[in-house]
Amino acid sequence: MDRWTVSDGTDTVTLSGDPERWLVELDVSNPTTPGDPSDELGTNDDRARRLLEAATQAVAIQGGGRLEYWIERVHQRSDDIPTQAGFVPYRDLLRLRRELPALITDLVVRPFTEPDAEAFLECNNRAFDWHPEQGEMTSEDLATKQAEPWYDPEGFLLLEEVDAEGEPVITGFCWTKVHADEKPALGEIYAIAVDPAHHGRGLGRELTLAGLSHLADRGLRHAILYVESDNRPALKMYQGLGFECEFTSRAYQRIVR
Numbered sequence: 738m739d740r741w742t743v744s745d746g747t748d749t750v751t752l753s754g755d756p757e758r759w760l761v762e763l764d765v766s767n768p769t770t771p772g773d774p775s776d777e778l779g780t781n782d783d784r785a786r787r788l789l790e791a792a793t794q795a796v797a798i799q800g801g802g803r804l805e806y807w808i809e810r811v812h813q814r815s816d817d818i819p820t821q822a823g824f825v826p827y828r829d830l831l832r833l834r835r836e837l838p839a840l841i842t843d844l845v846v847r848p849f850t851e852p853d854a855e856a857f858l859e860c861n862n863r864a865f866d867w868h869p870e871q872g873e874m875t876s877e878d879l880a881t882k883q884a885e886p887w888y889d890p891e892g893f894l895l896l897e898e899v900d901a902e903g904e905p906v907i908t909g910f911c912w913t914k915v916h917a918d919e920k921p922a923l924g925e926i927y928a929i930a931v932d933p934a935h936h937g938r939g940l941g942r943e944l945t946l947a948g949l950s951h952l953a954d955r956g957l958r959h960a961i962l963y964v965e966s967d968n969r970p971a972l973k974m975y976q977g978l979g980f981e982c983e984f985t986s987r988a989y990q991r992i993v994r
């Protein structure tokens with residue numbers, strides 16, 4: 738992964754990734770509050786737009802590629818600057834939240850162990866074959882996540898069932914994460930999936946409850962998760978479990994030939 742910055746001495750734009758996905762991050766010094774009608778706002782908006790344009794030019798000079806820019810917690814005017822800079826909104830990620838504890842489930846799950854890696858990856862990649870980040874996970878990607886400070890196999894819950902031949906098979910999982918540094922501390926349903934061959938059996942709902950139960954047992958009182966705005970099966974499931982939308986983050990992209 739490459740990383741470079743463009744700066745005019747006051748404001749900075751950072752690009753990281755590769756031509757398939759240059760992630761753009763702006764650092765506008767002393768930004769005003771979004772929606773503030775003061776003169777300053779126009780100045781900061783102009784500066785943000787110029788940074789996006791500078792990032793686009795930098796990618797063009799490097800031979801082209803796709804730029805991706807995220808705004809966390811969008812509001813009514815969030816689209817203004819990126820669209821003026823030629824970026825197009827293309828992905829909304831909702832953050833949902835509910836209080837803990839939730840209902841208890843009878844579903845029997847167990848923590849991940851290293852010999853489960855291959856079966857987990859197969860299940861994950863079948864369930865998330867459409868997903869830009871969670872799909873096509875390799876054993877190296879898994880190892881990278883396991884090396885993160887928050888990783889805890891006790892919160893990485895697998896559902897193991899027996900197939901028609903009597904062989905054990907991973908049919909779903911609920912991977913949780915604890916944000917101990919947040920105030921109050923937050924539990925997250927980090928990734929949950931059911932093998933597509935087993936959808937519609939009620940397993941997704943029970944796996945989510947198993948994850949929530951694990952987080953509540955850790956003393957956490959709030960659970961969050963991130964879900965694509967167009968993931969209707971997951972949204973229906975989460976709404977049925979009492980999750981509510983807290984905010985939306987939006988991705989914008991610009992393709993430079």
Ligand SMILES: CC(C)(COP(=O)(O)OP(=O)(O)OC[C@H]1O[C@@H](n2cnc3c(N)ncnc32)[C@H](O)[C@@H]1OP(=O)(O)O)[C@@H](O)C(=O)NCCC(=O)NCCS
Pocket residue numbers: 864865929930931932935936937938939940941942943963964965968969970971973974975977
């Ligand atoms: C989301 C997912 C886990 C649901 O698993 P599942 O075992 O099929 O879901 P369940 O059978 O437990 O159903 C739970 C609820 O969701 C609803 N639901 C499930 N699939 C649905 C679909 N395709 N369309 C509409 N609603 C659906 C069910 O109607 C049910 O609601 P109800 O309790 O009111 O009847 C599964 O579709 C999946 O693995 N998807 C891919 C991975 C993914 O998107 N994970 C979530 C990322 S945030």
